[in-house]
Amino acid sequence: EIMFASxxxxxxxxxGRCFITCDRRLQSLFARSFPKAxxxxxxxxxxxxxxxxxxxxxxxxxxxxxLAFRQRVEDFPAHDGYLQADPARxxxxxxxxxxxxxxxxxGLSWQGGxxxxxxxxxxxxxxxxxxVLKLPGTRFVSLQYGKVETELASLERNHGIRVEHRPxxxxxxxxxxxxxxxxxxxxxxxxxxVHLAGALGRPACVMVPSVPE
Numbered sequence: 001e002i003m004f005a006s007x008x009x010x011x012x013x014x015x016g017r018c019f020i021t022c023d024r025r026l027q028s029l030f031a032r033s034f035p036k037a038x039x040x041x042x043x044x045x046x047x048x049x050x051x052x053x054x055x056x057x058x059x060x061x062x063x064x065x066x067l068a069f070r071q072r073v074e075d076f077p078a079h080d081g082y083l084q085a086d087p088a089r090x091x092x093x094x095x096x097x098x099x100x101x102x103x104x105x106x107g108l109s110w111q112g113g114x115x116x117x118x119x120x121x122x123x124x125x126x127x128x129x130x131x132v133l134k135l136p137g138t139r140f141v142s143l144q145y146g147k148v149e150t151e152l153a154s155l156e157r158n159h160g161i162r163v164e165h166r167p168x169x170x171x172x173x174x175x176x177x178x179x180x181x182x183x184x185x186x187x188x189x190x191x192x193x194v195h196l197a198g199a200l201g202r203p204a205c206v207m208v209p210s211v212p213e
Contacts, residue, residue, distance in 0.1 A: 001026055002195040006082055007065035008034050019056065021047055025173040033084045081201025089178035097182060100139070100164060104184040107143040108163060110207075112191035121209045122190050126151050126163075132187065133161045140164065143176065143186065143193050 001022055012018050012034065022030055024041040031039045040047055070076060097105045110129060112122035126148075133140060133155075142152065142165040149165065156162050166179075176193075177200055180186055186197045186204040190212070197204035 001062065002083070002192065002199050004062035004065055005030060005033070005199065006076075006079075007062070007069045008037065009082070010069040011065055012036050015058075019051060019054065020062070029083060029085070029174045029177055032086065033082065079201060081199065083177065083196070083199040085177040085181045085200060086174060089175060090181045093179045093182035097139075097141070103137045103139045105182070106138055106140050107180055107183045107186040107188070107193070107197075108140045109143045109186075109188035109191055109193040111144055111146060111148070112189040124189060124207060126155055130155075130159060130161065133163070141166070141179070141183065143180070143188065 008018075008020065008030075018037040019040060020030065020034075020037050021040050021042075027039050027041045030037075040050055042050070108129070110124050110126050111119070113119040140163045142148065142163050144165075145167075149167075152163055152165055173196070177196060180193075180197050180202050181200055183202070186193060186202065187207070188194050188197070188204060189207045190209070194204055194206050
């Protein structure tokens, strides 16, 4: 959804009036970024009820938009970020990070996918990232979803390396976007964090498998 959102402005310019359905976690971020469209989320029945009487002319999946708008390399527009984080939340996180200490703040995600979507191929043990985590003048904050508290505690206990972890913010894509904008950069395996950073126009280093998709 984050990748295909790069085509939203194209279809909005052509159609004029657009209703775009999306994951509930993305709704506020998308609505702020594309104010000319109406964003909806919910079950299929809820969406049909909401759209009843709107006289929608066409319906298509977002994944089909590149077929119309991205057929050549030249069709990919340069951008500084087609998604817009909440400015107030960005300032909030900048303040929080500054209060935690000086240095370059880097977001980190080291596990990607689920069991059925190549998790073993898209993940790396946190222990193997110690050379990166020991870089001078850098501090790290976890952008990792899931139960990783034990792994983080082991890293701090055995090697004295602390990675800040705020699991409550990962549940909110809007807050995650604001944090990414407050960071100096993001380092991540291939997961949604990468696409979110790119869509926000923020620098990211991506750790890909030896045979990447």
